[in-house]
Amino acid sequence: MREYQQAVSTLLKVVRNGQSLASSFSQEVTPLAKQITYGVLREYYLLDYLSSSVLDRPLPSKHLDLKLLLFCGIYSIRTLKRPQHASVDAVVDSTKALRKPWSKSLVNAVLRNYIRRRNDLDDISGESIEIQTNHPEWLTTRISRAWPDDAGQIFRANNEQPPMVLRINELKTTRENYLTLLADDKVDARAGSLVTSSVVLESPCPVDRLPGFEDGWVSIQDEASQLAAYLLKTCAEENVLDACAAPGGKACHLLEMYPDIKLVANDKDQVRLKAINENLIRLGLSCEVTCMDLVDIRNRKFDKILIDAPCSATGIIRRHPDIKLLRKNSDIDKLCAMQSRLILAAWQLLDHGGELLYSTCSVLPEENEDIVSSFILSRDDVEVLPINVDAGIKLQIGHQLLPTSAAHDGFYYAHLRKLPLMRPGE
Amino acid sequence: MVPLEILEFPDPRLRTTAKPVKEVDGKLNKLIDRMLAAMYEAPGIGLAATQVNVHQRMLVLDISENKDSPLILINPTLSDHEGEIETAEGCLSVPGFYEPVIRSSRIHVDAINRDGNAISFDAEDQLAVCIQHETDHLDGKLFVDYLSATKRQMIRRKLQKLQKQRA
Numbered sequence: 001m002r003e004y005q006q007a008v009s010t011l012l013k014v015v016r017n018g019q020s021l022a023s024s025f026s027q028e029v030t031p032l033a034k035q036i037t038y039g040v041l042r043e044y045y046l047l048d049y050l051s052s053s054v055l056d057r058p059l060p061s062k063h064l065d066l067k068l069l070l071f072c073g074i075y076s077i078r079t080l081k082r083p084q085h086a087s088v089d090a091v092v093d094s095t096k097a098l099r100k101p102w103s104k105s106l107v108n109a110v111l112r113n114y115i116r117r118r119n120d121l122d123d124i125s126g127e128s129i130e131i132q133t134n135h136p137e138w139l140t141t142r143i144s145r146a147w148p149d150d151a152g153q154i155f156r157a158n159n160e161q162p163p164m165v166l167r168i169n170e171l172k173t174t175r176e177n178y179l180t181l182l183a184d185d186k187v188d189a190r191a192g193s194l195v196t197s198s199v200v201l202e203s204p205c206p207v208d209r210l211p212g213f214e215d216g217w218v219s220i221q222d223e224a225s226q227l228a229a230y231l232l233k234t235c236a237e238e239n240v241l242d243a244c245a246a247p248g249g250k251a252c253h254l255l256e257m258y259p260d261i262k263l264v265a266n267d268k269d270q271v272r273l274k275a276i277n278e279n280l281i282r283l284g285l286s287c288e289v290t291c292m293d294l295v296d297i298r299n300r301k302f303d304k305i306l307i308d309a310p311c312s313a314t315g316i317i318r319r320h321p322d323i324k325l326l327r328k329n330s331d332i333d334k335l336c337a338m339q340s341r342l343i344l345a346a347w348q349l350l351d352h353g354g355e356l357l358y359s360t361c362s363v364l365p366e367e368n369e370d371i372v373s374s375f376i377l378s379r380d381d382v383e384v385l386p387i388n389v390d391a392g393i394k395l396q397i398g399h400q401l402l403p404t405s406a407a408h409d410g411f412y413y414a415h416l417r418k419l420p421l422m423r424p425g426e
Numbered sequence: 427m428v429p430l431e432i433l434e435f436p437d438p439r440l441r442t443t444a445k446p447v448k449e450v451d452g453k454l455n456k457l458i459d460r461m462l463a464a465m466y467e468a469p470g471i472g473l474a475a476t477q478v479n480v481h482q483r484m485l486v487l488d489i490s491e492n493k494d495s496p497l498i499l500i501n502p503t504l505s506d507h508e509g510e511i512e513t514a515e516g517c518l519s520v521p522g523f524y525e526p527v528i529r530s531s532r533i534h535v536d537a538i539n540r541d542g543n544a545i546s547f548d549a550e551d552q553l554a555v556c557i558q559h560e561t562d563h564l565d566g567k568l569f570v571d572y573l574s575a576t577k578r579q580m581i582r583r584k585l586q587k588l589q590k591q592r593a
Binding site: 128 | 440443565566575576579
């Protein structure tokens with residue numbers, strides 16, 4: 001019973017208040033409540049269809065909690081395949097905790113109605129794309145147009161539980177050694193295939209069960225995101241800027257791989273900046289951490305710049321299924337404008353001959369190749385460097401990874417070089 | 427000429443996102459003629475390629491009284507949506523059902539015609555509704571998607587029953 005109550009109160013924060021899922025869980029949330037919450041967001045559009053099919057009339061918006069409770073109930077029965085009658089009882093019981101005991105019989109009737117008619121209702125072949133893909137329509141339209149051959153696979157991957165992936169801190173241990181430690185602790189894991197620092201766990205595991213986590217031996221980071229430090233090859237003593245560094249995963253990885261660089265980890269967001277410091281401390285690393293708007297950084301030049309730009313996060317929906325509900329079509333234009341500004345501002349801070357790596361965790365070309373190509377068109381001092389990765393799609397400008405079942409997240413990378421200044425007479 | 431078969435809801439093939447037409451050639455023009463014939467035969471005022479199981483961004487329509495003013499839109503894009511209009515819509519892929527749907531009452535249309543030339547115009551009222559309805563098909567969308575889940579299921583059950591009887 002507590003599970004359903006916890007799931008509903010978490011979902012309310014996301015659906016009603018527009019809060020991110022990660023910030024919505026309470027301390028004492030149980031694993032089952034968490035599973036239900038993630039699941040309901042992954043299958044939101046289908047559950048909305050199923051529950052409204054068995055309701056005589058739509059619930060008024062003040063009863064959003066009851067609607068979400070029904071979603072949780074149907075999800076448990078349908079997808080988690082939990083015992084039907086015990087689930088109905090538990091869901092009905094939670095109406096008390098929601099202080100709506102009057103809704104007991106309604107909730108009971110709706111769920112029993114669903115169970116009775118489920119053979120008929122669960123057949124959604126030919127239903128709307130929104131229901132079949134469990135994605136909002138504006139997003140299916142954008143993704144289908146951008147990736148006509150891969151759209152189906154993207155939607156599927158987005159609704160799956162992603163693998164938990166570790167990044168080995170090669171200053172403290174090796175991947176081989178760490179795999180042995182995990183095996184000793186009976187944690188099933190394998191080496192990742194995209195980068196040499198990654199370990200993929202066969203099933204998620206709390207961080208306190210990971211050997212040496214508190215001592216900074218490993219971090220949680222998807223393989224696609226770990227690629228950044230490999231693509232932006234830097235050498236000792238170079239001045240490197242991670243322009244949008246929070247929560248610090250890529251910055252820390254850069255320091256683990258290239259401990260002798262002079263790194264500035266910057267982020268505009270003071271609150272999110274705290275996470276960088278926490279990560280640096282846990283991993284035993286240090287660098288200059290700043291909180292600035294890029295355009296306000298003066299009198300500094302960098303040899304290498306990483307811009308992991310704020311984006312729609314449409315490549316990591318499987319890790320943050322709330323994105324499907326919280327992101328709006330109108331956000332995309334605003335994000336694109338910000339991304340264009342960022343890349344230009346970062347370019348001003350780049351030394352001649354220096355390199356810039358632009359990345360997003362988006363699968364939308366509007367935020368990726370389009371941004372970079374219109375930037376290049378507006379200038380005459382940009383060289384596009386090749387990116388060689390054994391996965392994803394090589395584009396005219398940059399490289400796109402699409403979210404892939406049991407493998408990496410969706411990510412875009414473009415690697416640019418600022419042409420050296422030509423001196424007269426040369 | 428073998429008449430084209432029109433797919434009916436809830437056929438999953440109606441949910442396919444159509445791909446842009448690459449070349450306006452003789453083959454495409456033959457398909458346009460067959461689609462026009464199927465639309466007039468039905469009779470209907472619009473037909474998208476998706477409905478005849480061809481997943482290319484192309485549609486034909488004719489809202490004239492005398493059925494003598496066909497309009498062919500290849501790779502249509504709609505913009506500048508304005509106003510609202512509610513009409514009872516029907517669809518050759520949802521035969522026998524007419525339900526109110528709200529759409530934009532004015533739109534701007536850019537497309538290619540059957541000669542391969544770019545065309546650009548504003549559409550209003552019934553023409554605007556018809557074009558929005560047909561371009562929805564190219565994105566795998568049906569007018570029943572705008573109705574409540576319960577209503578859609580009622581339509582679905584009735585159509586499936588008829589489809590079984592015919593089979």
